[in-house]
Amino acid sequence: MRAEREETARVLRERLRSADAEIEVPDGLWERVRATRGDVTAGTDVPAPRRPGPLVLIAVAAAAVAVVVSGTWWLVSPASGPAPGESTAPPADSGGGAVTLRVYNVEKPCRELRTLECSLRIARNPYTLYADPDNAAGRVWHGDRLTADCVVTDGRLVTDEKGISSTRWYRVEKAEGGDGGRLRGWLPGVRTRNTTEVPVCPADERPDRSGEKGS
Incomplete structure (x- = not known):
C-alpha cells in the first residue's frame, strides 16, 4: 500500500509541476488591476458590479494547488500505525520470510475481553x-500478534x-507464558485481516489430510 501511495504522489507532483509551468500572467494584468481602483459608480462609494478578474482566478487556482499539495503530503506521510488485523513488519527473530499477523475478531463486544467466550x-x-475438540492447539484473542511463516x-x-x-490457513506461532x-498451530484466514503476501507451505510440510472428509 505504501508503494501505491508513493506512486500516486509521484504522478500528482508531475501534474503540479506541469500546471505551474503553464500558468502565465496575462499582458497588462497589473495595469488593469490598478485601473479598477478608481472605477466606482458615479455619486456613490460602492464599486460597480464586475465579473471576477484574472487576479481572482489566479488566486483560486493557487488555493486549489495548495489543497492538492496538502493531499499529496498526506499520501506520502507514514501512517501512525497498522489497523487492527493488519499485518506488520516481521520481528527481528521471526526469520526471513515470516510475517506478523494480528488476530481479528469480528464480534466487537469481544475485542476488549480476554475471556474464554471471546477467545478464538x-x-x-x-x-x-x-470445531472438532481434538483439533485445538490453543487460544488467542483479538489483537494478539502471531508470527506466520506459510x-x-x-x-x-x-x-x-x-x-x-x-479456505486459507496460516501456520502461526507465538510466545506463551514466561518459560x-x-x-x-493454524489460524483460519477469516480470523485476521492480512495484507502481506505469505509464502505457500511446501507440500512436505503440510499436515495429514486424512480428517478432511469429516462433516
Whole structure:
C-alpha cells in the first residue's frame, strides 16, 4: 500500500509541476488591476458590479494547488500505525520470510475481553473440522500478534460470524507464558485481516489430510 501511495504522489507532483509551468500572467494584468481602483459608480462609494478578474482566478487556482499539495503530503506521510488485523513488519527473530499477523475478531463486544467466550481457536490441522475438540492447539484473542511463516489455500472452509468465508490457513506461532514456551498451530484466514503476501507451505510440510472428509 505504501508503494501505491508513493506512486500516486509521484504522478500528482508531475501534474503540479506541469500546471505551474503553464500558468502565465496575462499582458497588462497589473495595469488593469490598478485601473479598477478608481472605477466606482458615479455619486456613490460602492464599486460597480464586475465579473471576477484574472487576479481572482489566479488566486483560486493557487488555493486549489495548495489543497492538492496538502493531499499529496498526506499520501506520502507514514501512517501512525497498522489497523487492527493488519499485518506488520516481521520481528527481528521471526526469520526471513515470516510475517506478523494480528488476530481479528469480528464480534466487537469481544475485542476488549480476554475471556474464554471471546477467545478464538488455533487449530492443529487446517484440513480437520475446525470445531472438532481434538483439533485445538490453543487460544488467542483479538489483537494478539502471531508470527506466520506459510499458508495453505486449500484448507477447511471456515465462515465467521459476519458471513465471510475462506479456505486459507496460516501456520502461526507465538510466545506463551514466561518459560520460553511457544504456541504453534493454524489460524483460519477469516480470523485476521492480512495484507502481506505469505509464502505457500511446501507440500512436505503440510499436515495429514486424512480428517478432511469429516462433516
